[in-house]
Amino acid sequence: MKILVTGASGFIGKKLVQYLLDKNMSVRVISRRLESLDNFEHKNLEKVRADAQKYEEVRDALKGIDIAYYLIHSMEGKSKDWKKFAEIDKRIAKNFADASTECGVKRIIYVGGLVSVPDKEMSKHMSSRKEVGDILKTSKAKTTILRASVILGKGGGGFEMMRYLVERLPVMICPKWVLTRLQPIYIDDVVEYLYECLNYKETEARTFDIGGPDVLEYREMMKEYGRMNNKSIIMIIIPFLSLRFTSYWVDLVTPIKASLARPLVEGLKNESIITEKSIMGLIPIKLKGVEESLKLSVYEDDKLEFTNRENYLSYLVMVLGIIGILHFFVDQRLMMFLPITGTLSIIWLSIIGAGYYFIKKKARLGSLLAGIAGWSSALFWLVDSMYLISYLPQIGPYPISKGITILGNYPDVNTSILNIIGLCVIAILLVIAHFTFYDKELYTKQL
DSSP states (O other): OEEEESSTTSHHHHHHHHHHHHTTOEEEEEESOGGGGTTOOOTTEEEEEOOTTOHHHHHHHHTTOSEEEEOOOOOOSOGGGHHHHHHHHHHHHHHHHHHHHHHTOOEEEEEEEOOOSOGGGSOHHHHHHHHHHHHHTTSSSEEEEEEEOOEESTTOHHHHHHHHHHHHOSEEEEOGGGGOEEOOEEHHHHHHHHHHTTTOGGGTTOEEEEOOSOOEEHHHHHHHHHHHTTOOOEEEEOTTOOHHHHHHHHHHHSSSOHHHHHHHHHHTTSOBOOOOOHHHHHSOOOOOOHHHHHHHHOOTTOOOOOOHHHHHHHHHHHHHHHHHHHHHHHOHHHHHTTTHHHHHHHHHHHHHHHHHHHHHTTOHHHHHHHHHHHHHHHHHHHHHTHHHHHOOSEETTEEOOOOOOSSSSOOOHHHHHHHHHHHHHHHHHHHHHHHHHTOHHHHHTTO
16 A cells, blocks of 8 residues: 655644654655655655646546545735635645546545534634645545644644743734634654554444544633643733734734744634534543643653743843833933823833733743843933034034933033943944844744
8 A cells, every 4th residue: 555645744743754764664754845845765765756736746646546645735925815825725736636546546635614603603724724624525536525623732733832822922012813623633643543444344434523632722721821821811801802813812922923824823713512412432542631631741851942032132132121221220311200201111111011021931022022121221322412413502503403312401521431431332232132033033943
């Protein structure tokens, strides 16, 4: 029996390929970038370069294949582009279905998404996954579809998003999708179902729902993960938070890119609970509950490794905060304008503190907050120190202004020195914060 696995470098694909190889099965994997498959080495493994959007390459990859696992999913990008990604998904599925028919593939096994609502109420993300399954069924190959609820496991987008949110945010402002009920399933159980479908003829040309034994809300799963890691979280639910805002927030706080966070979050809008349980009778495996799944997914000794740039940025943020505090002891003008200056200073120091916290958590939000604190400080200190630059009686016959001051009168010598030191620190901080914020590889490699 010759097996083809698409999406072999993905979350499910990597596990499945290794499982099949451990069973001493003959496996062919395809990818546009073969280097993404470098971790796989086995005498029974064949690697083929192929672009799933090109029919001829898909057909060549399917020649001699008996069973094909379809794990391709391209629904990642901006919301306005989802229609385009959905069309790509459908085109790839059509190529695969037609090529499977031409090459005489006996079976196709596909992992789709599980939703418990009518088709017209499905999110765009889940609707696209259902369409892919429908297209694959047009092949003469007998197509098995496993509709999976949220899949838990290290490296899975849904799990990693939850993990980082819980570990980095003691207080969360959440959209209403955290109230959605789910039936999570552990990645190893999904892989076992995929393998056992080969051994049960009754699974051919059928659609099954797969999920674990527990049904719970997404927020309950987050709290359970927090409890297991001794992290107490406070969740404030705001029903009107938009998908775009939520995905950008996830992008800033976790290594999950906004383009991937959108379909993950959008998919959680629909309840995901098993309504069809026949596979449990056909393939009686011992499914893991949420608690056991989370324990198996917990990262042990997960020590964060910081780059020099991140370390420098954290030091500069601390120095900036110290300079700001010193201003209250040196600049008597600040005391004259209480409580306005005091309130603004507390807000500024809060941004500094939050920036330092998120830098140490390796979140992009840290460098963003450092930049906000830096630019606001630079604006104040530059304007307040303009008199040093422009305080000249005249240049030739032209009179010159005595400068600008924000707090009623000009800063004294000590305050001016602090301003100049602060501006030097900010200049370096802003450069480092900029390059750190836009270093995508720095954050995504945490996954």
